[in-house]
Amino acid sequence: MILRRLYAAMVIAASLAASGCSTIAYYSQAINGQYQLLERQRPISALVKDPATSAQLKARLEETMRIRDFAVHELDLPDNGSYLDYVDLKRPYVVWNVYAAPQLSLRPHKWCFPIAGCVAYRGYFALSAAQNYARHLRRRGYDVYVAGVTAYSTLGWFRDPVLSTILRHPETDIAELMFHELAHQKLYIPGDTAFDESFAVAVSRAGMRRWLLANGSGGQLRRYLELRHRRAQVRALLLHYRARLEALYSSAEPRARKLQDKRRILSGLRAAYVGLEEKWGEKSGNGLRYFRNINNAYFVPIGLYDCYVGAFNALLASVGGKLPAFYAKARQIGRLPARERRLALEALTPNDRPHCTGNPD
Numbered sequence: 583m584i585l586r587r588l589y590a591a592m593v594i595a596a597s598l599a600a601s602g603c604s605t606i607a608y609y610s611q612a613i614n615g616q617y618q619l620l621e622r623q624r625p626i627s628a629l630v631k632d633p634a635t636s637a638q639l640k641a642r643l644e645e646t647m648r649i650r651d652f653a654v655h656e657l658d659l660p661d662n663g664s665y666l667d668y669v670d671l672k673r674p675y676v677v678w679n680v681y682a683a684p685q686l687s688l689r690p691h692k693w694c695f696p697i698a699g700c701v702a703y704r705g706y707f708a709l710s711a712a713q714n715y716a717r718h719l720r721r722r723g724y725d726v727y728v729a730g731v732t733a734y735s736t737l738g739w740f741r742d743p744v745l746s747t748i749l750r751h752p753e754t755d756i757a758e759l760m761f762h763e764l765a766h767q768k769l770y771i772p773g774d775t776a777f778d779e780s781f782a783v784a785v786s787r788a789g790m791r792r793w794l795l796a797n798g799s800g801g802q803l804r805r806y807l808e809l810r811h812r813r814a815q816v817r818a819l820l821l822h823y824r825a826r827l828e829a830l831y832s833s834a835e836p837r838a839r840k841l842q843d844k845r846r847i848l849s850g851l852r853a854a855y856v857g858l859e860e861k862w863g864e865k866s867g868n869g870l871r872y873f874r875n876i877n878n879a880y881f882v883p884i885g886l887y888d889c890y891v892g893a894f895n896a897l898l899a900s901v902g903g904k905l906p907a908f909y910a911k912a913r914q915i916g917r918l919p920a921r922e923r924r925l926a927l928e929a930l931t932p933n934d935r936p937h938c939t940g941n942p943d
Contacts, residue, residue: 608704615677615707616740623667623743642749643668649757649793656796657789658905659764664742671746675730678712679703682724683878686831686840688824690882691724699772702882705731725877733759735766742767754790754798754806761789768909771916776889777923781912783887784894788905815858820884823851827878848876893930900930 626643629635635643646665654661681703682691690702706712709730716726732747742763748756765785771777787810794803826847830840852873873880894912901907915926 780890
């Protein structure tokens with residue numbers, strides 16, 4: 583563990599040779615944040631035996647162990663020490679991701695890192711730091727979105743722990759999240775966020791259906807599928823309005839007119855979402871608050887996380903739902919050069935063109 587820590591730190595330090603102070607400060611907070619997680623980990627096996635552990639926490643930790651065991655033995659996901667330890671973060675999120683896009687474009691800004699490659703977000707272990715960087719990007723003219731994240735994968739470099747931020751959610755959310763993060767450890771292509779996130783989403787959804795069929799009630803599966811259906815409706819709504827924005831941005835209209843029409847289109851999106859909630863019989867206003875300050879950066883995760891899910895679903899179906907064979911074929915596609923990789927994924931769903939914001943510039 584210590585050697586791996588030192589090696590990771592050396593890789594990061596080497597990348598700073600030609601970097602400015604702001605980059606050094608960013609990596610410093612990343613190293614410190616990860617180090618704190620490592621230092622605060624406690625083995626779950628010890629916690630469940632500790633009389634001082636509350637009954638509620640013990641039950642949730644035992645639940646995560648059952649989910650992890652299912653992931654390893656039924657989904658063929660990595661058994662490498664991840665999710666055997668627990669960390670109480672005493673905050674709502676482990677990191678806050680910053681997404682950015684130009685005011686008149688939906689193409690995400692990119693950040694490049696050692697090991698992870700280029701991605702469409704930049705993560706901070708403190709909300710204040712994420713907000714400060716968001717303000718910096720806004721001053722440069724970007725649309726910006728800051729989102730809290732309950733877990734992330736170190737891609738097998740460290741033993742990813744179960745976090746207190748995960749345990750705030752229902753069992754189905756915990757399972758889906760763990761399957762997703764372990765999928766990143768199974769296959770990750772540096773610099774291709776759309777491939778990586780779509781693969782992990784496809785694996786987690788396939789895993790959830792199998793988990794609920796094996797361990798849940800019929801009611802749980804119906805509720806999960808209903809939630810998935812609602813999310814699909816929201817995604818369809820976002821894709822519709824994103825297409826309108828794309829058409830506007832590619833038009834010959836002057837900049838001032840584009841900005842005016844952008845505000846009108848986003849206002850229409852907010853109104854359409856209210857109508858969707860009314861169809862569901864809900865008037866919580868939670869979604870409306872989410873859409874209140876929507877801008878181009880909000881569309882970045884939508885276009886990256888769902889981009890090739892349909893293609894990966896088709897790939898899984900082509901091997902009869904056998905996950906080991908699916909992973910092998912996905913890995914073969916992942917080894918292709920970027921353009922050939924994209925064409926191979928698109929060929930899996932020839933009648934359903936992927937809705938992608940594209941990888942960052």
